[in-house]
Amino acid sequence: MTIYLILLALIIICAGGVVALFTGASYKAATWIGVASSILGAACAIFAAGSALFCGYHTSIHMAWQIPFGSFYIGLDPLSAFFVVTISIVCAIAAIYGAGYLKSYSGRKKIGAAWCFYNLLFASMLLVVIARNGILFLIAWEIMSIVSFFLVIFEHEKKEVRDAGWVYLVAAHIGQACLMCLFIMLAGGNGSLDFDLFSVSADKSALFMLALIGFGVKAGFMPLHVWLPDAHPAAPSNVSAVMSGVMIKTGIYGIIRIIYILGIPAQWWAYTLIVIGAVSAVTGILFAMAQRDIKRLLAYSSVENIGIIISGLGLWLLGLSMNNMVIAGFGLIGALLHLVNHAFFKTLLFFGAGSVVHATGTRNIDLMGGLLKRMPHTALLFGIGAAAICGFPPLNGFISEFFIYISAFNLLTCKVQGGPVEGGLIAIISLCITGGLAAACFSKLFGIIFLGEPRSEHAASAHEANGSMLVPMMIVAILCIFIGLLSPIAIRFIAPVVEQLTGSGNATVPLSMASGLLYKISLAGLSVVVVVSLLWWVRYLLLKGRVNTKGPTWDCGYLFPSYRMQYTASSFSLPVINMFRWIIRPSLNVEIMKGYFPVKGKVSTHTDDIFRKRFFNPIFRFVEVVAHKVHKLQEGRNQLYVLYIAITVLVLLLIKLR
Amino acid sequence: MTTWIDIFLLALVLTDFRLLASSRLGAIIQTTVFQAVSLSACMLLMAVRPISIYIIALSIVTFTVKGIILPWLLRRAMREADVQREVRPIIGYSASVLIGVVLLGLSFIIFMPMKETVSGSAFLMPGALFTTLTGLMMIISRKNALTQVAGYLVMENGIYAFGVILAVEEPLLIEMGVLLDVFVAVFVMGITVYQISREFDHIDTDRLSELKD
Numbered sequence: 001m002t003i004y005l006i007l008l009a010l011i012i013i014c015a016g017g018v019v020a021l022f023t024g025a026s027y028k029a030a031t032w033i034g035v036a037s038s039i040l041g042a043a044c045a046i047f048a049a050g051s052a053l054f055c056g057y058h059t060s061i062h063m064a065w066q067i068p069f070g071s072f073y074i075g076l077d078p079l080s081a082f083f084v085v086t087i088s089i090v091c092a093i094a095a096i097y098g099a100g101y102l103k104s105y106s107g108r109k110k111i112g113a114a115w116c117f118y119n120l121l122f123a124s125m126l127l128v129v130i131a132r133n134g135i136l137f138l139i140a141w142e143i144m145s146i147v148s149f150f151l152v153i154f155e156h157e158k159k160e161v162r163d164a165g166w167v168y169l170v171a172a173h174i175g176q177a178c179l180m181c182l183f184i185m186l187a188g189g190n191g192s193l194d195f196d197l198f199s200v201s202a203d204k205s206a207l208f209m210l211a212l213i214g215f216g217v218k219a220g221f222m223p224l225h226v227w228l229p230d231a232h233p234a235a236p237s238n239v240s241a242v243m244s245g246v247m248i249k250t251g252i253y254g255i256i257r258i259i260y261i262l263g264i265p266a267q268w269w270a271y272t273l274i275v276i277g278a279v280s281a282v283t284g285i286l287f288a289m290a291q292r293d294i295k296r297l298l299a300y301s302s303v304e305n306i307g308i309i310i311s312g313l314g315l316w317l318l319g320l321s322m323n324n325m326v327i328a329g330f331g332l333i334g335a336l337l338h339l340v341n342h343a344f345f346k347t348l349l350f351f352g353a354g355s356v357v358h359a360t361g362t363r364n365i366d367l368m369g370g371l372l373k374r375m376p377h378t379a380l381l382f383g384i385g386a387a388a389i390c391g392f393p394p395l396n397g398f399i400s401e402f403f404i405y406i407s408a409f410n411l412l413t414c415k416v417q418g419g420p421v422e423g424g425l426i427a428i429i430s431l432c433i434t435g436g437l438a439a440a441c442f443s444k445l446f447g448i449i450f451l452g453e454p455r456s457e458h459a460a461s462a463h464e465a466n467g468s469m470l471v472p473m474m475i476v477a478i479l480c481i482f483i484g485l486l487s488p489i490a491i492r493f494i495a496p497v498v499e500q501l502t503g504s505g506n507a508t509v510p511l512s513m514a515s516g517l518l519y520k521i522s523l524a525g526l527s528v529v530v531v532v533s534l535l536w537w538v539r540y541l542l543l544k545g546r547v548n549t550k551g552p553t554w555d556c557g558y559l560f561p562s563y564r565m566q567y568t569a570s571s572f573s574l575p576v577i578n579m580f581r582w583i584i585r586p587s588l589n590v591e592i593m594k595g596y597f598p599v600k601g602k603v604s605t606h607t608d609d610i611f612r613k614r615f616f617n618p619i620f621r622f623v624e625v626v627a628h629k630v631h632k633l634q635e636g637r638n639q640l641y642v643l644y645i646a647i648t649v650l651v652l653l654l655i656k657l658r
Numbered sequence: 659m660t661t662w663i664d665i666f667l668l669a670l671v672l673t674d675f676r677l678l679a680s681s682r683l684g685a686i687i688q689t690t691v692f693q694a695v696s697l698s699a700c701m702l703l704m705a706v707r708p709i710s711i712y713i714i715a716l717s718i719v720t721f722t723v724k725g726i727i728l729p730w731l732l733r734r735a736m737r738e739a740d741v742q743r744e745v746r747p748i749i750g751y752s753a754s755v756l757i758g759v760v761l762l763g764l765s766f767i768i769f770m771p772m773k774e775t776v777s778g779s780a781f782l783m784p785g786a787l788f789t790t791l792t793g794l795m796m797i798i799s800r801k802n803a804l805t806q807v808a809g810y811l812v813m814e815n816g817i818y819a820f821g822v823i824l825a826v827e828e829p830l831l832i833e834m835g836v837l838l839d840v841f842v843a844v845f846v847m848g849i850t851v852y853q854i855s856r857e858f859d860h861i862d863t864d865r866l867s868e869l870k871d
Contacts, residue, residue, distance in 0.1 A: 639748060639798045646794040653768050653787075 002048040003059040003076055006084065006130060009044035010123050012037050017119030020112045027106030031099045034115030038122060042092035045126060049081035049088070053496050060132060062194075069193045070135035074127070078496035079260070082336065083129040083253050085493070086343050089479075090245045091122040093472045097351050098238035100468030104358065105236075114154060114236070120147045121242065128250050134183035134193030141179065141250075145172035145218075148247060151239045152231045164230035171227035175217030182210040182258070195261060204262050208269050211258040212276075219251025221280040221310055223611040225303045229287075232299035233363060237354025240295060244302045245347040249339055252309055260501060265317045273314030274423050278430030280307025285437040286584050289444070289573045290607035293363045294353045297445060298346065301389065304434060305342040308401065309335045311427045315407040318423050320502070327410050328502050329510025334403030336494050341396040341483060345388040348476040352382035355465035355473075356449060360458040365448045365569050367458055372450040374462045379450045381473040386442040388480045391435055394525025396483035399490075401431060402521070403514070437576065444572045453552075453563045485525045487518040570605050585610055663703050666696040667781040670819070671762065674792040677812060678754040681743045683736050686808045687729045693789075693815050694725035701822050716833055720818075723841050728811060731848040736804055739855035749799035761791045782819075790816030801862045803854060807847045814840040 016037020023029040052058060060075030076084070098118065102111055124147060127140035149172070153165035185207055186198045200207065213224070220228040228248070232240045259265060284304030291297040312335025319328025355378045356371060357363050372379045388395035404427065411424030454460040464470075483490045491514060499507040552561065577586055584607055591602040633644075673689045673696070680686055698717035705713045736742075749757070765784040772783060793813025797806050818836050 639801075642794060643798045646791065646798060650764065650791075654764070657768050657771060 001059070002051045003061050003074065005044050005048035006076065006126070007061070007074070009041040009048065009088075010126060012044065013041035013119045013123040013126075016041070017116040017123070020115035020119065023112045027103065027111045030112040030115050031102065034119060035095045035099050037119060038095035039092045041119075041122070042088035045084050045088040049076060049084035052076040052081040053078055053085070053493065056496070062132075065135075067135055069187065069191075071133050071194060072136060073133040073194055074130040074136070075132045076130060078500045079253075079256065080129045082494065082497045083249070084126060086249070086340055087122070087125050087129065087246045090343050090347050091125070091242055093475055094238045094242045094245070094347065094351075095122075097241070097354070097469055097472040098236070100466050101236060101238050101354050101358065103466075103468075109154070114151070117147045117150045118239065118242075121151060121239075121247070125247060125250055129253050132195045134187060134195070138176070138179060138183065142176060144247065144250065145169075145176065148235075148239070148243060151243075152235045154236050154239070155234070158234075160230075161234040164227075164234035168227040168231040171217050171224070175214045175224075178210050178214030178217075179254075182207060182214055185210070186261070195257075198261055200262055205266060205269070207258070207262060208265075211255055212272070215251040215254035215258070216276075217251070218248060219255070219306050219310075220248050220303055221276055221306050222283050222303060223615055225280070225284070226609060226612045226616055228303060229291075229296050229299045229609060232302070232350075233293055233295035237295070237350055237357065240298075240354070241347040241350035244299065244350060245343040248302060248306060249343060252306070252313070252335075252339060255313065256501065259313075259317065265321050267318065267321045270314050270317035270321055271423060273310050273317060274426050275314075277307045277309070277311030277314055278426050280304065280310065281430050281434040282307075282437070283583060285434050285441055286576075286580050287607065287609065289437060289441045289576055290584055290586055290605075292366055292569050294356065294365050294368075294445065294449065295350070295363055297365075297441070298349055298353055301349075301438070301441070302342075302346060304438065305338065305346065305389070308404065308431065308434065309338050309342070311335075311430065312338060312400075312404045312407070314423065315404065315411065315427060316501070318411065319407070322414075324410075324414060325502055325506045326510050326513065327407050327414070329498055329507055330403050330407035330410065330514065332498050332501055333491065333494060333510070333514055334400050334405075334407060336497060337403060337483075337490070338397075338400035340490075340494075341388070341400050341480070344476050344479050344483070345385045345395075345397060348381065348385035348473055348480065349389065351469065351473045351476065352378055352385060355469050356382075356462075358465065358469075359462035360456075362456075362458050365445065367456040368449045368454070369452045369459050369563065369566065370450070370454040371459060371462055374459075375450075375464045377470055378465050378473070381470070381477045382450070383446060384477045384480060386446050388484070390439045390442050392439075393521070394484045394528050396480045396487075396490075399484060399487045399518070399521065401435065405431060406517075440573070440576055444569060448567070448569045448572065452566045453561070455563050455566070455568075485522060485529065487522055488515050491515055491518055583610075663700060664781055666700045666703070667785045669696045670700075670785050670789055670815075671781070674789055674812070675755060675758055677792060677796060677808070678758045679751050681747070681751060683741060683743060683802070683804055683808075684733075686805060687732050687736070690732075690808060690811055690815070691725045691729050693812065694721055697724070697815060697818060697822070700819070704822060720833070720837060723837055724811070724815070728841070728844050731844060732804060732808065732811075735807075735848040735851045738852050739804065741802065741804065741855075744800055744802045744805050747800050754795065754799055757795065758788075758792065761795065762788050765791065786816050786819035786822075788816070789813075789819055792816070803847075803851045803862070807844060807851065810847070811840060811844055814843075 016033050020030045020033045020037075023033065058075070058077050060073065063072040065071050095118065098115075102109075102114060105111060105114075121144060124140050124144040128137065128144055131137040131140050149165055149169050152168055153161055155161050156165070183193060186200065187193045190197060190199050192198075216224045217227075228244075232244055235243060259269075281304050284300050284302075284307055288297045288300035288304060291300060312331045315331025316328050316335060317331075319325060319331055353363075355375065356368065359371070359375060359378075360368055362368070384395070388397045391397040391401045408424040408427040408431070412421055412428070454462075491511070495507070495511050498511060499505075502510075577584065586605050586607040589602075589604045589606070593599055593601045670693060673692045676689050677686055680689070698721040701713065701717045701720065702709065747754070762784070765787040768787065769783040790813050793809045793811070793816060796809025796812060800806055800809065814836060818833065818840075821833050821836060
């Protein structure tokens, strides 16, 4: 029953997209249809997935299909249902936001096409997480990549957008190639591509590595993240939110699903994941620190958060391979909870970034400033998102990172012979560094954008976002606060998945421990809220009836302040950047002033992505050189081509028939 | 009986050499007619006794298509394009014949291990392969579009000969498929050649190399 409901959701979403495509230039019609179908479809999907999560209706449909090895086989188990809920919530909210955000494009762009691609992206993501057949999965995965490519190049008249689109397309297809190999190898055992009929006969470690690379490109951990910092800024903000919030999580889903299919993991897989997670988290946030483009910064921060999730998954695997369910359970709870949390606060931050970009017309934070007074609501909501992503209690980011910490500390204290203490150490140290850097990074982001004085007329003439953009931000912010304060309820949502992924009956101990801890955290969090509101009330009482003066923001006793006296984004982050100069290698161009009297000076910094510059660029250049050499074979005479064929046939005959 | 099959196969091989050696289009088209005759005769000779009506019908159809209709089409295209001979082949005629000898040797070497397994003449498989290779050779070494079409026809003759050998029991479906293929292809090419010559005043294919990216 529930499975038909999710099928209905898919149909509603796709149909809405197709109808929106044919609304022509009408902004209103396309938007209404797009938003309504997204919300309706999301409601169906959430209802179906909710009943699968809480009532244990694990249903599936299996229909034959003409495609060889293919079958239309979809199913809802807790893992799928969990992702369905997350995707649906984020996509529905982002659709409402898109209604306001895309308004400025109406008349210039085909809004109907944008909604069509958006809805197809939503539907394909749902299909990816419920598909139970390799072919169906690969098709859904490919649709997801292609459709999101079209959304990325929405503003295709700009060159940097087109370049970002190409990088994304190439990256997505490298991943897809790995996935094809993976599924072919998985089917090798008994020739079926249905997930429950896989018999793993090939080398498990090879399969794991293929899955890690294939899904890792989409998930975007280091060093496979190169498409992310280009594609996210290029896309419209509602799409960036969906891509960063949930689309990259389908990569995580794939990794979890394949590990679940492969069975008991080897210990080195866990180490691989933990190390990858640590590297992604630390370098991701470091590169975020060095960015000036607000959406690029958020994209790098996604890399960081994916790193944290991967670390949690690594601890889960380590726990499973040691048969220690406390470590496994806590690691998994942390990873899944962080996945949801990141989906929410990153969506919130991208919405906020979209509103800011919309208001100022630039993505460069060095041209912003002082927006707190001009966009107070956006600033407040953005601030909540920034605090949540830094992991400040009592918001939701804290809860998930807390679980990963507990898992890692459990690993340190468990005295197994030759125990894998290093895994726990790596996770803890990287999380500590990441947490500190994230706080620095987001205080820079918030401070430069919203505090101080405007740094340009763009910022000075900014206006508050419209209601259709503010309401979705409020909903997500409330979700963030809700998960932070009422985490014992939130964990019920994850418990069935944890039970599924740690083996039946193994999850009771970690889950009961977790809810015990969460009650205490909730209590502490709620008391913080109570204390803060009391203080606020006291402040209100004290100020009541007194004169309340307001002065300029950046005065400092100086008579003629100029906006140029403020910290810039680069100068704020300079101390941290200098500390990690050996990793991120920023280039600094200084024109040294000469002469005795002050003249105009100039300083500029630039940070390239080292993985792209030092690793991928040489590889692709090599491929290009080889391709140019091979191109000489394509000489243009068809006689020559026939000669190639004839020679091949002769050689094959000689070899095979002799 | 085997003697007769051998004689017709020998005719096939010899006509291949004639194709490689001649520059005049008329002679080439005439030779394909000979090939059609030998092929349909081979087919009749190899068939299981008593000969079924299908085999007779098929050999008649083969002869009609390959020996009458297609040569007629090619002659017509030749007349309309107003070309008589291949002017500047990529590989010269004597060189072509020498390469042909090498290819014939190769064909025998390739099918040496299978000599015992195939019933009938020892010439069958090498002869068929050599005819196929001759067709390919004509496509590779000539520039004139009509010669290349004839080469394609010869190549299909070789494939047809393979069919005669391997599917002698149930040849109908395969042979009809090949026949239809050849017929449509040559039909289309005959028309195309005419169009090309009307458009460009010549039918040398090397100008097509400008179409590469």
